[in-house]
Amino acid sequence: MMNTQVLLKRRPQGAPVAEDFEAVDNAMPQINEGQALIKNQYISMDAGFRNWMDEGAGDDVLPAMALGEPVMGLTVGEVQESRHPTLKAGDLVMGRLAWERYSIASDDFLVVLETHEQNVPTHYHLGILGDTGMSAYFGLTDIGQPAANETVLISAAGGAVGYVAGQIAKIMGAARVVGLTSSDAKGERLKAELGYDDFINYRQPNLEAAFQSACPEGIDVYFDNVGGPILETVLNHINVAARIPFCGAVADYSNPRPVGPPNLFQIVTNSVRLQGFMTHLQVSRYPEARAQLMTWLNQGQLSSVTQEYAGVSQCGTAFADLFAGKNFGKTIVAVDH
Amino acid sequence: MMNTQVLLKRRPQGAPVAEDFEAVDNAMPQINEGQALIKNQYISMDAGFRNWMDEGAGDDVLPAMALGEPVMGLTVGEVQESRHPTLKAGDLVMGRLAWERYSIASDDFLVVLETHEQNVPTHYHLGILGDTGMSAYFGLTDIGQPAANETVLISAAGGAVGYVAGQIAKIMGAARVVGLTSSDAKGERLKAELGYDDFINYRQPNLEAAFQSACPEGIDVYFDNVGGPILETVLNHINVAARIPFCGAVADYSNPRPVGPPNLFQIVTNSVRLQGFMTHLQVSRYPEARAQLMTWLNQGQLSSVTQEYAGVSQCGTAFADLFAGKNFGKTIVAVDH
Numbered sequence: 001m002m003n004t005q006v007l008l009k010r011r012p013q014g015a016p017v018a019e020d021f022e023a024v025d026n027a028m029p030q031i032n033e034g035q036a037l038i039k040n041q042y043i044s045m046d047a048g049f050r051n052w053m054d055e056g057a058g059d060d061v062l063p064a065m066a067l068g069e070p071v072m073g074l075t076v077g078e079v080q081e082s083r084h085p086t087l088k089a090g091d092l093v094m095g096r097l098a099w100e101r102y103s104i105a106s107d108d109f110l111v112v113l114e115t116h117e118q119n120v121p122t123h124y125h126l127g128i129l130g131d132t133g134m135s136a137y138f139g140l141t142d143i144g145q146p147a148a149n150e151t152v153l154i155s156a157a158g159g160a161v162g163y164v165a166g167q168i169a170k171i172m173g174a175a176r177v178v179g180l181t182s183s184d185a186k187g188e189r190l191k192a193e194l195g196y197d198d199f200i201n202y203r204q205p206n207l208e209a210a211f212q213s214a215c216p217e218g219i220d221v222y223f224d225n226v227g228g229p230i231l232e233t234v235l236n237h238i239n240v241a242a243r244i245p246f247c248g249a250v251a252d253y254s255n256p257r258p259v260g261p262p263n264l265f266q267i268v269t270n271s272v273r274l275q276g277f278m279t280h281l282q283v284s285r286y287p288e289a290r291a292q293l294m295t296w297l298n299q300g301q302l303s304s305v306t307q308e309y310a311g312v313s314q315c316g317t318a319f320a321d322l323f324a325g326k327n328f329g330k331t332i333v334a335v336d337h
Numbered sequence: 338m339m340n341t342q343v344l345l346k347r348r349p350q351g352a353p354v355a356e357d358f359e360a361v362d363n364a365m366p367q368i369n370e371g372q373a374l375i376k377n378q379y380i381s382m383d384a385g386f387r388n389w390m391d392e393g394a395g396d397d398v399l400p401a402m403a404l405g406e407p408v409m410g411l412t413v414g415e416v417q418e419s420r421h422p423t424l425k426a427g428d429l430v431m432g433r434l435a436w437e438r439y440s441i442a443s444d445d446f447l448v449v450l451e452t453h454e455q456n457v458p459t460h461y462h463l464g465i466l467g468d469t470g471m472s473a474y475f476g477l478t479d480i481g482q483p484a485a486n487e488t489v490l491i492s493a494a495g496g497a498v499g500y501v502a503g504q505i506a507k508i509m510g511a512a513r514v515v516g517l518t519s520s521d522a523k524g525e526r527l528k529a530e531l532g533y534d535d536f537i538n539y540r541q542p543n544l545e546a547a548f549q550s551a552c553p554e555g556i557d558v559y560f561d562n563v564g565g566p567i568l569e570t571v572l573n574h575i576n577v578a579a580r581i582p583f584c585g586a587v588a589d590y591s592n593p594r595p596v597g598p599p600n601l602f603q604i605v606t607n608s609v610r611l612q613g614f615m616t617h618l619q620v621s622r623y624p625e626a627r628a629q630l631m632t633w634l635n636q637g638q639l640s641s642v643t644q645e646y647a648g649v650s651q652c653g654t655a656f657a658d659l660f661a662g663k664n665f666g667k668t669i670v671a672v673d674h
Contacts, residue, residue: 227601258600265564268564271612273610
């Protein structure tokens with residue numbers, strides 16, 4: 001039996017492409033005392049990991065990924081064999097492991113899923129009940145707080161955070177939920193499957209007219225989970241006392257010299273609140289967030305949507321597709337297929 | 338008797354210069370039924386009025402200033418003669434009038450100072466008890482909220498808002514208050530006269546080192562009342578959970594194509610709150626703000642500092658000096674000298 005791993009073959013220039021990665025078959029790893037062998041089930045594709053692919057990126061705690069090594073990633077899997085003091089065979093775990101079929105675990109970047117967390121598909125813990133679902137939850141409930149007569153605009157609305165955020169905005173009672181997407185096809189899916197009222201394809205030539213048409217009453221909440229130049233157009237349509245939960249900068253990850261919006265004065269003249277947040281800084285509130293999301297899932301108010309790639313060797317393609325805007329919902333790789 | 342008026346001679350290109358304005362002596366205005374004649378005492382110099390000097394600026398309610406007409410401005414003065422239904426001779430009034438010795442008032446842009454507001458120098462109502470003082474107050478008490486161990490950085494710290502904001506931050510107990518200034522001389526005055534702990538001259542070549550030295554523990558509150566490119570450097574030194582009260586964009590008023598900071602992702606990674614606000618949207622809270630500012634003034638915790646120009650004909654020079662960064666404290670013109 002071999003361990004399929006996907007290595008960082010070369011450092012991406014700007015947006016990652018599939019050729020930056022290489023799938024190889026290596027010998028099965030052996031565990032030592034204090035370690036456990038994890039058989040990964042699903043691997044999460046998260047744009048944020050792009051940050052650690054640059055030379056000299058990261059810090060002492062979490063340095064840049066090494067060339068020729070398995071790509072660091074977030075996975076869920078099952079403990080296969082253990083010489084670890086607390087992990088035992090059969091445990092379902094989630095953690096920062098790697099793009100590979102089998103991982104060795106010995107550190108703290110791992111949580112064991114509790115029994116009550118196991119009656120949903122395990123990949124939910126990478127998506128709608130994981131960081132991306134909770135980002136949508138915290139951003140809207142803490143900062144966005146849409147009122148009943150308000151318009152909510154969601155960036156990267158077909159993405160892992162955005163597709164959940166739009167649904168939550170609707171659950172919270174927002175009058176109008178509009179998604180920014182990179183294609184009409186994704187926009188139509190948002191409307192048909194997820195309750196969005198309208199969408200704006202940001203790749204069209206006449207963005208101003210599209211904003212006027214999709215957000216005729218202006219924008220009260222802009223959930224920005226992607227960053228980038230679209231913020232300028234949004235600020236031209238922002239309402240007084242608007243809130244901007246700001247939780248991602250995907251657009252900047254692969255841009256060597258991003259430029260900020262020239263019209264930040266709109267934030268002043270409209271008394272706008274632009275509030276950055278990082279979900280992982282709210283660990284103490286994860287149970288609250290997960291419980292609410294589970295309730296909405298069970299009530300059928302919230303849907304999980306995934307774009308699933310078959311086989312660990314597809315990780316590179318899946319990651320590149322994520323940056324190419326090809327995906328809808330949460331992107332995951334099913335290790336076995 | 339003549340009425341000295343300062344006219345908008347030409348529309349400023351970028352930062353206003355004294356030659357954009359012209360002082361002339363015109364005939365005294367005559368009041369009609371429903372009007373009052375105001376003898377202006379002080380004229381406030383506010384960068385914000387620059388916005389109405391451009392061709393096509395403003396809106397239906399408040400259109401662009403007309404060429405060849407007296408420059409619109411904020412003044413305090415005394416009712417000299419009245420055929421107005423509520424104003425009476427001797428009333429002290431503040432309002433949006435013009436750069437001139439005598440004004441005709443007939444509209445709503447005027448408030449009568451109450452008796453208890455008259456036991457301070459009248460020009461306080463243009464400065465420390467006016468919009469600029471209240472901007473400092475609202476920005477720090479509503480948004481900045483410095484804690485005892487925190488560092489507060491104030492932009493344009495020698496300006497009409499900044500010199501008050503730094504004092505309030507100290508009153509609120511901030512550990513360290515640092516001012517951004519355009520000269521060492523102003524920085525030294527902040528330390529000697531207003532309790533600032535340190536300053537950064539933003540015109541120096543090594544800005545990074547200056548930030549390191551003046552804000553060794555990073556920045557918890559950045560009171561930005563000027564806008565402009567310095568925000569990029571600030572964001573590189575911002576602490577987790579920092580607050581940025583954002584209330585002005587002087588730097589952008591005269592910049593035809595401002596550029597936003599390229600590192601807005603710092604707002605995400607540090608969970609920063611960037612909150613725009615406009616003091617005039619908080620009219621209902623003016624009494625609260627003025628009462629607190631008066632208390633601090635009476636207790637000697639807060640000082641009023643003005644840069645006073647002698648004579649209404651100096652308005653153009655005073656306004657130009659404001660943009661040239663020559664002034665310290667609140668800039669006012671004493672109409673008679």
